[in-house]
Amino acid sequence: MNDVIIKVSQLTKVFKDITAVDHISFEIKQGEVFGFLGPNGAGKTSTIRILTGISKPNQGSASILGFDISSEMVRIKKYIGVVPEISNLYDELSGLDNLIFMAQLYGVPKAERKNRAEALLEMFNLYERKHSLFRTYSRGMKRSLTIAAALIHNPKILFLDEPTVGLDVMAARSLRNLISNLHKQGMTIFLTTHYLEEADLLCDRVAILVKGKIIATDSPARLKSANQDQSVIDVVFSNNVTPLINQFADALPENKITAIDNNKLRIYGGVPNKVYHNLCVIAHDNGLEIESINSIKPSLEDAFIKITGLSPNIMRTEKGKK
Amino acid sequence: MWRDNLRAIYYIVLKDIKTYYLKPPSISWGIVFPIAWTLAFYLRHPGGFINLIPGLIAMTILFSTTAAEAVVINFELRLGSLERLLLAPVNLSAVLIGKILGGVVFGLMMTIVITVGSTLVLGIYPNYFHLFLIIIPSLFVFASLGALLCVLVKEVFEAQTLLNLPRFLMIFLSGVVYPISAMPAALRYFSYILPLTHTVNGLRNAFGAGSNTTVIYEMLILFGFFLLFLIPAVKLLSKKFE
Secondary structure, eight states, X not given: OOOEEEEEEEEEEEETTEEEEEEEEEEEETTOEEEEEOOTTSSHHHHHHHHTTSSOOSEEEEEETTEETTTOHHHHXXXXXXXXXXXXXXXXXXXXXXXXXXXXXXXXXXHHHHHHHHHHHHHTTOGGGTTSBGGGSOHHHHHHHHHHHHHTTOOSEEEEESTTTTOOHHHHHHHHHHHHHHHHTTOEEEEEESOHHHHHHHOXXXXXXXXXXXXXXXXXXXXXXXXXXXXXXXXXXSSOOGGGHHHHXXXXXXXXXXXXXXXXXXXXXXXXXXXXXXXXXXXXHTTOOEEEEEEEOOOHHHHHHHHHOOOGGGGGOOTTOO | OHHHHHHXXXXXXXXXXXXXXXXXXXXXXXXXXXXXXXHHHHHHOGGGHXXXXXXHHHHHHHHHHHTTHIIIIIIHHHHTHXXXXXXXXXXXXXXXXXHHHHHHHHHHHHHHHHHHHHHHHHTOOOOHHHHHHHHHHXXXXXXXXXXXXXXXXXXXXXXXXXXXXXXXXXXXXXXSSXXXXXXXXXHHHHHTTSHHHXXXXXXXXXXTSXXXXXXXXXXXXXXXXXXXXXXXXXXXXXXXXX
């Protein structure tokens, strides 16, 4: 559990005038689920593309299982499975044929290919659809088959780039269970995500990445406990309170206030009783009705906001959308 | 490592042939189009049809090798499935060679059908060894030309449009239907920088139709064209992933 399996040092990737990955360094231990957490454009995918041999870094070095990525990438690829952000298997091939083709590419012995492919189809609940063309699969099924394809050669490390992006709640939950099961079987997993709850749920450690730089690396529990010095209160009004946010800020100068929704504010820090009292006063003065007030435990999202200073909304933005 | 690359090339070729080449659009481009084109010239001059056979074979090589390049490269680039291949233990040049070889194998199948069919029907007996020396490098040349033009652009329709430019230019200027000797001097010189001219010259030689160059000379020139197209294609594809 303590063996370092991935070692990255000062890795840098520059695209014209944009530094996508900026001198990042980290280590991943065997059997660990390590998450790269950050908003879109933080450099998560660029890092995964470098570590899986799709693109080359401008500076820095990395080794996987002791092999250098700049000189021994083909050898490394035999031991890693990669699930890209896009489910990019072949539309014209069936689920089974896609897995067999991947087994062929990875040099899985002929006698084992079909058995392994069928076992994975069973594991991912796709066996009944094994002869259906990939293009007829639902988004969740495509994602599952893409993960199955990454496991066909029994890799030691699995790279997952935004594994649940674009999936409905049930499909995402089912996929997270699969990732958890792979972790329990001892697989080392490196995943990128911009879903805070996903990182919290799946990862042993996370690195928070903003504008190409790692600004914190620790377990989700430690990142959260670092934030436990202050209280977090959610207050829901029956009216839209966003026009009054400056008034709230003036009345609660010791606190940080974030609008979670039109009628919902999150208030950080301060003495809870004093906050409750001041909230009631402002509500009364402005004719607002308070629907609920809850003191909540700090989440990874709170830790993320504290560490990065970014709005949580930035993490809710899907790639390509504003 | 070379075993990994060879294995990947073999399976990429098999997959591409199965999923793309042996489909009606590729077959119609690869075989129906050259036949229809040749028949049009036959109906105009039925007497000189035998002289059109080297041109017919050259056209079949050209169209069949490039028939599905836009799909196997641009379509797969767009869907990300080409990137998927690069995640396997294989290097980028092997992936591109696999893509090119798919066109070569399909082109060879179409060319054999046309060559055997036309020689049997017309009762002509070319030098098959010389035919082999010209057809094989030509298949590689036009498949790699197709790959180069496809990696230059992004979309399938852009690639198809770009591919048509050298295809039709070469049909008219490489001696496929009009003799090069009958062309103005400037076009005559220009025709020698077109690879199809060397395919047609070599094929005419193999059919004993007379040519002022040797089969070996044409074969070496074609080999040069292959490298000329392959090397920048690999570099450009590599840049696409930067």
